[in-house]
Ligand SMILES: Nc1ncnc2c1ncn2[C@@H]1O[C@H](COP(=O)(O)OP(=O)(O)OP(=O)(O)O)[C@@H](O)[C@H]1O
C-alpha cells in the first residue's frame with residue numbers, strides 16, 4: 231500500500247458522534263460498513279506520491295491532510311442556502327427532478343421541480359437506506375472499495391446521505407435527475423461527504439446531472455463518491471460539474487460498472503475548486519459495453535486540477551472513447567492521468583484517449599500523462615496528448631479580417647471548449663454551460679505561441 | 683501600357699524603398715510600388731523571391747520587421763497600424779495558405795469581421811437576418827458550396843475550397859485594396875474561372891487589387907494594368923499585361939541576367 235499522511239484523528243470525534251446517532255446509524259449493516267471504512271481510513275490515511283504511487287504523482291493533498299475540517303451533526307440543510315440564489319447559480323430546470331443537498335444532507339425545502347421519476351426511484355440516500363435497505367445494501371460500496379483509497383474510505387466512514395437513483399429493468403427516468411451538492415459558508419472549515427448511487431436496470435435509460443457548488447469563500451472540503459451500476463443493455467448519461475469556490479478542496483471519485491451491451495456517456499466540466507481531483511474508474515465487464523468520457527477543465531489563478539481516469543477493458547468487444555480538453559491560465563496547474571487497460575482476453579477492444587490543452591499563460595503548467603496497457607493482441611487502441619499556446623499565424627489570420635486580438639483569442643478559446651460542450655445532449659444544460667464557460671474564460675494575459 | 687485606359691484614380695498604396703527583415707535576414711531590399719484606385723497589379727517572381735513577404739508585411743504580420751522605407755495606405759502610415767486596423771480600413775489579404783480555425787463557425791467569424799468593420803465606420807452591427815441575406819448573395823456570387831459556411835472556417839476544406847473561401851471573405855468585406863497571394867494556385871479550371879469572375883465582379887473604380895501569381899492563366903481572365911517581377915527582394919522589372927506572356931514563354935532567367943542594372 232502506498233500511504234503515509236495519517237492525521238486521521240482529526241476526523242475521529244465526528245465519526246464517533248455519527249455512529250452514536252440513532253437515525254440511519256440504526257441499521258446494523260451500515261454501522262458495520264462505516265466501522266470497516268473507518269479502520270481502513272485510519273490505516274490508509276491520505277495518499278501521497280511516495281512509494282511510486284503513480285495515481286497521486288502530481289497532486290499533493292497535504293493541505294487537506296493538515297487542515298481541521300469538521301462535519302457536525304446539527305446543521306439544518308434547509309436553511310443553509312437561499313433557493314433563489316441556488317437557482318441562479320446551479321444548473322436548474324423546473325421540468326427536471328432537482329435534488330438539493332446542503333453540506334452533504336438532503337434538503338427537502340430546496341429541492342423541487344415537476345420532473346417525474348416514472349417507474350424509477352429517485353430519492354435521498356438516507357431515505358433509501360430506511361425504505362429500500364436491501365437494494366441499497368446490495369450495491370452500496372460494491373465498486374467503491376475502501377481497501378485502497380483513503381478518500382473513498384473516509385467518505386464511506388461518514389456515509390449518511392446523498393442521492394439514490396434506481397431505474398428498474400426496462401424503465402427510464404422520464405425526466406432529468408439533477409443532483410446539486412452545495413456547500414454553504416459557516417465559520418469553521420467544513421467537510422461534506424456526498425454519496426451518489428445509481429443503479430440502472432436492464433435496458434433502462436437514465437440521465438443525471440451531478441454538480442458541486444460552493445456558496446462561501448472560506449476553505450472547505452468535499453469528499454465525494456459516486457457509484458454507477460449499468461446493467462445489461464442499459465444506457466446512462468452522466469454530467470458532472472465542478473463549481474466549487476476558489477478556496478475549496480474537492481476530491482471526487484466516480485466508479486462505473488458496466489454489464490453486457492451497456493452504454494455509459496459522461497461529460498465532466500471543471501470550472502472551480504482551489505484543489506480539485508476528479509477520478510473516474512470505468513469497468514467494462516462484458517462484451518458490447520461501451521463508454522464515452524468527455525471533459526473540459528478551465529483553470530486560472532493558482533488552481534490545481536487533477537483528472538485521473540482509468541478504463542478497464544476486462545472483456546472482449548468493449549469500446550471506450552475519451553476526450554478531455556484543458557484551458558489553463560495564470561499560474562494554474564492541471565494534471566491529466568488516464569490509464570486504459572486492455573486485459574489479455576479483451577480481444578477486439580477499441581480504445582481511444584486524447585487530451586488536448588491550451589495554455590494561455592507562460593506560468594500555467596500541464597502534466598498530461600495518459601497511458602495505455604495492452605495485453606491482448608487483436609485490438610484497436612490510440613492515445614495522444616497535446617499542449618500548446620495559441621498559434622500566432624492563426625491569430626494573425628483572424629486579425630487580418632478585422633478582429634482585435636482579444637476578440638480573436640476569445641473566439642479561439644471558445645471554439646476549443648465548444649467541442650466538449652457540444653457533446654452535451656441536454657439542450658438546457660448545454661445553454662447553461664455555454665453561458666458559464668464563457669464567463670469563466672479568461673480575457674486577459676493571452677500568451678502567444680513561438681514564431682511560425 | 684496594355685490593358686485598360688490609363689484613367690488612374692487616387693493613390694491607394696504607396697510603398698517607398700521598403701526593407702523588411704525576418705529575424706536577422708533581409709527579405710525585401712528596397713521595394714517601390716504605387717497602386718492607384720481602379721488598378722490591378724500582378725506580381726510575379728520565382729519561389730522565395732519575397733512576394734508573400736510583401737503581401738504579409740502590408741497586412742501587418744507581426745514577425746516581419748520594417749527596417750527602412752515606408753508604406754502609405756490611403757494617406758496613413760501602415761507601419762503604425764495594427765493588422766485589425768488595416769483590415770477595418772479596407773485592406774484585405776487573401777492568404778497563400780489560408781488558416782484552419784477548428785470549431786470557429788464560418789458564419790460567426792464572418793459576422794464578427796463585418797461587424798468590426800462597421801463599428802469602425804461608425805455604423806451599427808448587422809442584424810443576424812440582414813447578414814444571413816448578404817452572405818447568401820455572396821455565396822451565390824462566388825459559387826461556393828453553401829455547406830462550407832456552415833462548417834468551421836477552412837477546417838478540412840480542400841486546397842481549392844480554401845482559396846474560394848478567401849474570395850468569399852473578400853466579397854463579404856469589400857476591401858479597398860485586395861492583396862491576393864496565389865489565390866489562383868491549386869484551382870481546377872472551373873474554379874479558376876469562378877474565382878476570376880468573382881474578382882472581376884468586385885472590381886470597381888474606387889478599389890484596387892494586387893495579384894501575386896505564378897501563372898499567366900489567371901491573367902487571361904483578369905487583365906492587369908501592370909505586371910511586376912520580384913526577384914530576390916526587389917522589383918526588377920515592371921511592364922504591362924504582355925510582360926506576363928513573355929515570362930510564361932521565357933521564364934525568369936533572362937530577367938535575372940539583366941536585373942543587375944535594373945536594381
Ligand atoms: N517567417 C519567416 N521565417 C523565416 N524565413 C522566412 C519567413 N518568411 C519568409 N521567409 C523567407 O523569405 C524568403 C521569401 O519568402 P516568401 O514567402 O515571401 O516567398 P514567395 O516569393 O512568396 O515564394 P513562393 O512563390 O514560394 O510563395 C524565403 O527565403 C523564405 O524562406
Ligand SMILES: [Mg+2]
Pocket residue numbers: 733734735778863864
Ligand atoms: Mg508566396
